[in-house]
Amino acid sequence: MTEPEPKVATRDLTASFRGVTAVRGVSIRFPKHQIAAIVGPASSGKSTFLRCLNRLHELGEGAVVAGEVRLDGVDIYGPAVDPLALRRKVGMVFDRPTPLPGLSISDNVLAGFRLAGEEADRPEHLVEAMLRRVDLWDDVKDRLGQPALGLSSGEKQRLCIARCLALKPEVLLLDEPCSGLDPIATARVEEVLNELRFGVTIVLVTHSLQQAARVADTTAFFLGGELIEHDRTEVFFRNPQDPRTENYLTGRFG
Ligand SMILES: Nc1ncnc2c1ncn2[C@@H]1O[C@H](COP(=O)(O)OP(=O)(O)OP(=O)(O)O)[C@@H](O)[C@H]1O
Ligand SMILES: [Mg+2]
Numbered sequence: 074m075t076e077p078e079p080k081v082a083t084r085d086l087t088a089s090f091r092g093v094t095a096v097r098g099v100s101i102r103f104p105k106h107q108i109a110a111i112v113g114p115a116s117s118g119k120s121t122f123l124r125c126l127n128r129l130h131e132l133g134e135g136a137v138v139a140g141e142v143r144l145d146g147v148d149i150y151g152p153a154v155d156p157l158a159l160r161r162k163v164g165m166v167f168d169r170p171t172p173l174p175g176l177s178i179s180d181n182v183l184a185g186f187r188l189a190g191e192e193a194d195r196p197e198h199l200v201e202a203m204l205r206r207v208d209l210w211d212d213v214k215d216r217l218g219q220p221a222l223g224l225s226s227g228e229k230q231r232l233c234i235a236r237c238l239a240l241k242p243e244v245l246l247l248d249e250p251c252s253g254l255d256p257i258a259t260a261r262v263e264e265v266l267n268e269l270r271f272g273v274t275i276v277l278v279t280h281s282l283q284q285a286a287r288v289a290d291t292t293a294f295f296l297g298g299e300l301i302e303h304d305r306t307e308v309f310f311r312n313p314q315d316p317r318t319e320n321y322l323t324g325r326f327g
Pocket of ligand 1: 117
């Protein structure tokens with residue numbers, strides 16, 4: 074049986090900052106409509122790798138990318154690709170929730186359009202639909218015009234996910250989205266991710282092995298900028314193939 078085409082695939086991806094290599098020769102395939110978790114110790118290149126998938130890495134001074142990243146088979150570093158259009162298809166959510174400070178809850182959902190100088194079609198419907206997708210609608214429907222900064226951290230993070238979703242991304246990159254959240258707020262984000270997988274391909278960097286085990290279809294282990302292992306999550310945790318993965322999972326380093 075042949076494997077289905079992956080949604081995102083990298084080949085020999087290498088990324089550096091002013092000559093210092095942070096990601097080394099990573100070849101990995103992310104199947105469509107699945108959640109892939111990336112785990113690994115600090116400075117193992119997880120965030121840098123993620124930022125190569127939507128061409129954010131290259132914006133840094135002295136940043137260089139080599140190798141290939143394909144989205145539906147098309148090289149995203151090819152000459153015909155517009156990075157801004159690509160970043161709408163491949164959205165990103167960061168560790169600290171970053172609602173735009175001067176804006177209301179509903180304007181935050183629409184912020185992606187405003188930044189692109191566009192108007193959303195039927196904005197009120199879009200705001201409601203996106204807030205429902207992140208399970209925030211019932212909490213905020215009576216205060217849509219109030220500043221987003223009044224929300225709790227977990228609510229802010231779900232709002233940031235809604236802002237990303239408003240642009241209809243095909244891939245969602247999340248860099249430790251729950252690192253500042255308590256277990257209950259974390260569980261709500263995880264529930265949202267679980268629902269989203271039916272329409273979006275998700276790559277989730279997390280420091281929490283438990284989170285990877287709970288939500289991810291596949292899990293990858295990075296060490297020193299290299300991909301050590303990527304497998305179905307249950308295989309990854311129960312039967313890791315590489316001794317370095319096993320050492321990490323059993324807390325021997327990292
Ligand atoms: N802007 C930068 N300029 C120079 N070097 C950087 C920059 N950002 C990251 N690095 C280096 O690249 C390497 C990989 O960093 P990266 O942030 O990708 O790791 P990470 O796995 O996400 O770590 P963490 O778990 O701490 O978030 C590190 O050695 C780091 O010091
Ligand atoms: Mg990081």
